[in-house]
Amino acid sequence: MQNGHRSYDTIHTDVLIVGAGAAGLRAAIELRQSGVDTLVLGKRKHGDAHTIWAAGGINASLGTRDPEDRWDIHAADTIGEGHYVCDPRAVEVLARQAPERIRELHEWGCPFSLTEDGEIDQRYFGAQSFRRTCFAGDRTGEAVLHTLVDKAREEEVPYREDVYITGLVKDGGRVTGAAGYDMDTGRYLLFAARAVVLAAGGLTSLYRRSSSRPDENNGDAAALAYEAGAALRDMEFVQFHPTGMTEPAEMDGRLVTEAVRGEGGRLYNAEGERFMERYSPEHMELDARDVVARANYREMQEGRGTPDGAVLLDISHRDPEYIKERLPKMYEQFMQFGVDITREPMKVSPTAHYAMGGVKIDFDTGRTTVEGLYAIGEATAGVHGANRLGGNSLAETVVFGKVLGDHLVETLGEAPEPQPDKEAAAEQFAGLDTLGPDGEHDPRDLVSELRELVWEHGGIVRTGESLREGLGKLEQIRRRAESLRVPGGPTSPEFEQALNLRFMLPAAETVLRGALLREESRGAHYREDFEEERPEWQETVLYAKSGDGMELWTEPLDGISGEIQQALEEEYSLDYHYLE
């Protein structure tokens, strides 16, 4: 097919799943098992999605260690620690269905760590009332993803590697496909589908310090949905994990899993003080991530950090063999740089870790606000509110992957045959053709500048003045991004960076604008000029494209169901001192 400049291939499928992490694969397996024509694609090789980096665990109220745990207490913990702006329906679906999904993963061969009785073991994780986090050492994401890849291969799910989706194609108001290119050959591709599913992950690479893999999590899913007219929500809520590595430079921001604290790790400042006693004497290091991250930040701001800008995380009081068994990845991650965590503390500092915000969906179907377009996994918003509980996002991927699969199996027959508008497709490819060697600015420089500004202006502590300044700087980057210098063609790294930048610009704008609008502090969103949580802000912020601009508005949340409300009133809570 010719688009005026270049030819492109057209590929037809009933369901196109953009993203091959846990969410995309779980949905694909469901669809394939029911005989639905499905194609999954990712930017990297099969089995190499961001999920592989997930470490500490996946939540479900199995009650292996604490039989008194229940789904409604899991839901209550999630809503409480999400500061009452989680979508109650999302949380209910998650908490009710997680046990079945985890047992299913185990049946499919996921190598979860087991108790002596052969049950799926569970560990403590921050701010959860019971031991609810199932794990495979500290390589849980790898175990889950490999299990899903194997299952997808068994079900013969078609997969395309190294495909970058650059835009969605619409016909009237309906999404009918997606445009992109093959990163190996440079060939332009048009996918025509009855349903397009965004399972393309999050956006923490917008930040200079983040736990993300390099060149991923640039906000692709949010930007693709936004450009297609779909609503986003909760973009102001970005989770900063309390413990990211600080050295060597190439590891800056890399995650030190919460499982270290779940297994008893303690935080100290440079004066040898166990400072969490001051911030959270009851929950200590296992308080919610926002509380611990801000405590670390404050210690450093007030001069009690190490000279090179860190606090210390120490697990060396535990038996070395126990540490190596429970935290093998962390042991190796530090050992390769000469730090033996069985004998000495780790230097850590907060790092951007997870976007609670993303595409607005309906939690019984995965539908977005645009017909033909669906989303699942970290690409979406609503489950985690203002602060995510560790272990809930892996659970979210498999729970909502299955929900979406079930819905599409039932309803796909009603969707029209895909006939992507050729003009719309040509427009997408023309956008790619504008990238060439004659532009003025190196996209890599602009990406670095953007990451620096989002870290500085939309980071762990925010103010109205600084957010406005950040938006001004972002506008300047946007203008310069109109003239990008891309000497190599579509197979070059600069080409990919230029496209990453195109996604990062609207994604960063939503984060800054939402943070400016929300004049309060709630969960991970901390405004120094509005330090209190304000009841009138117990609402969700929505974002959508409006003409050339961005529209933001707020909506009230649905009510919490009776069972979860009762669990909230029963006030379950973790007693950290069990660990001592």
Ligand SMILES: Cc1cc2nc3c(=O)[nH]c(=O)nc-3n(C[C@H](O)[C@H](O)[C@H](O)COP(=O)(O)OP(=O)(O)OC[C@H]3O[C@@H](n4cnc5c(N)ncnc54)[C@H](O)[C@@H]3O)c2cc1C
């Ligand atoms: C270091 C780290 C540790 C974590 N540990 C835990 C944990 O212990 N427990 C927990 O619950 N959560 C954890 N998380 C969070 C969890 O890993 C993620 O939320 C989850 O894996 C997201 O899965 P996903 O399927 O939604 O997306 P991803 O796994 O991010 O997959 C996204 C997919 O989309 C593809 N893609 C993206 N953009 C495009 C595009 N434009 N075109 C084509 N393809 C595209 C990618 O190639 C990839 O295949 C951790 C996160 C990090 C960073």
